[in-house]
């Protein structure tokens with residue numbers, strides 16, 4: 001294989017049409033999703049929906065592409081997942097479903113996933129969530145603009161497999177991803193060491209201009225590859241966004257049981273929440289929110305619903321009235337109505353609006369429990385709203401990133417444990433101890449009244465739902481309205497929705513990030 005072959009004759013498909021993304025219809029696609037969301041949740045008597053939009057293009061911080069190179073120049077492709085037999089869903093939407101399903105939520109074991117990718121690719125499967133997102137967002141060339149509805153497999157035959165869609169530029173991804181894509185294609189085309197048996201390229205950028213490119217191979221990588229990758233890195237550093245930010249993008253080479261990092265395997269993001277900027281280490285292959293702009297809205301919203309201001313006046317009077325928890329969350333049940341009563345009294349005196357007071361979280365008497373904390377995305381900006389935070393996460397690399405991020409942002413009131421949420425829920429219920437909770441001094445005296453959960457698409461397990469019910473205030477961030485709805489059915493008898501928000505993280509797919517803030521009835 002060399003990089004100078006003639007272009008392949010009529011390769012798999014023509015390049016994706018940029019117009020299929022239809023930024024001019026951004027509002028229309030969002031409105032459709034909002035209508036559906038409101039209908040789904042109307043049984044819960046929701047307050048007015050707060051809506052946070054995305055930029056209509058260049059919003060996606062990370063993207064993954066399969067490499068197609070046969071005999072011609074190298075180009076990127078993605079897979080458009082065909083609808084299942086009899087499924088009357090637009091192919092584009094279907095691909096979006098697959099994408100959102102993997103929007104990092106299945107990224108708990110990135111090392112293993114990366115190692116398995118070569119096999120999956122050889123089996124012809126699409127392992128690229130972002131590629132499917134691309135197909136969704138791009139409207140899948142060949143389906144026609146917006147995708148033809150209800151395309152089924154042959155009658156009586158098998159459903160069609162994923163279809164390749166060539167991507168030369170990808171308007172959904174950041175401008176920087178597009179700049180890097182062009183350079184990787186050009187450099188790999190003329191450098192056999194870079195190109196040989198390259199099957200996938202992952203791009204990860206940040207609002208801050210930092211960037212990382214991972215090249216995945218079906219061959220062992222040696223010193224020649226590293227030398228070529230260093231030249232590639234120099235070329236990537238000369239792209240406009242990296243040059244303007246003074247950044248040299250990290251290059252990573254991966255093949256089976258091999259990972260070579262030029263510099264680092266992470267990027268540093270900068271997110272602004274309530275006027276303060278937080279740095280965030282995002283590790284290659286681990287979960288990070290895909291839409292940086294919308295992520296800032298989500299963090300600002302969560303910081304707002306948990307801000308202690310509404311109970312500021314009330315809490316000092318309560319000191320002493322709220323008993324130490326003595327380890328048991330149920331013991332809070334008697335105490336918190338008193339807090340709310342005091343807050344309401346303060347409100348009556350004109351201190352705060354009654355509704356806000358009743359719904360207020362945070363403050364010096366309130367500790368936060370956060371499950372599914374990832375790299376500390378919510379933990380760190382919200383830590384200032386609470387006396388202490390207990391946070392758990394199952395992914396080792398995310399826990400390590402969260403520890404780094406806490407230190408980098410000077411946050412010292414968080415106890416972080418690597419633990420599955422269901423394991424934590426059972427431990428808490430039984431007031432047991434686990435090795436991973438060692439060091440949680442004051443466990444017995446925690447005042448956990450607020451819980452924040454941001455689970456994968458599957459939503460919460462039964463143990464965690466039961467745990468939620470024991471809290472007076474619940475912040476539930478969800479990327480899947482269906483599982484959120486199912487979980488809320490169990491919680492609604494004891495809690496009402498005080499705030500309700502939609503964050504359009506995934507434009508042009510039918511997915512919608514949702515936030516609900518619940519308070520005990």
Ligand SMILES: C[S@@+](CC[C@H](N)C(=O)[O-])C[C@H]1O[C@@H](n2cnc3c(N)ncnc32)[C@H](O)[C@@H]1O
Pocket residue numbers: 104105107108287288289371372373374375376377378392393394395398419420421422454455456
């Ligand atoms: C939607 S992400 C949210 C991460 C983080 N809150 C953020 O905003 O970046 C879900 C997280 O849950 C973690 N996770 C998945 N299953 C889990 C489980 N059973 N227990 C605890 N964490 C889990 C994943 O590793 C991932 O970091």
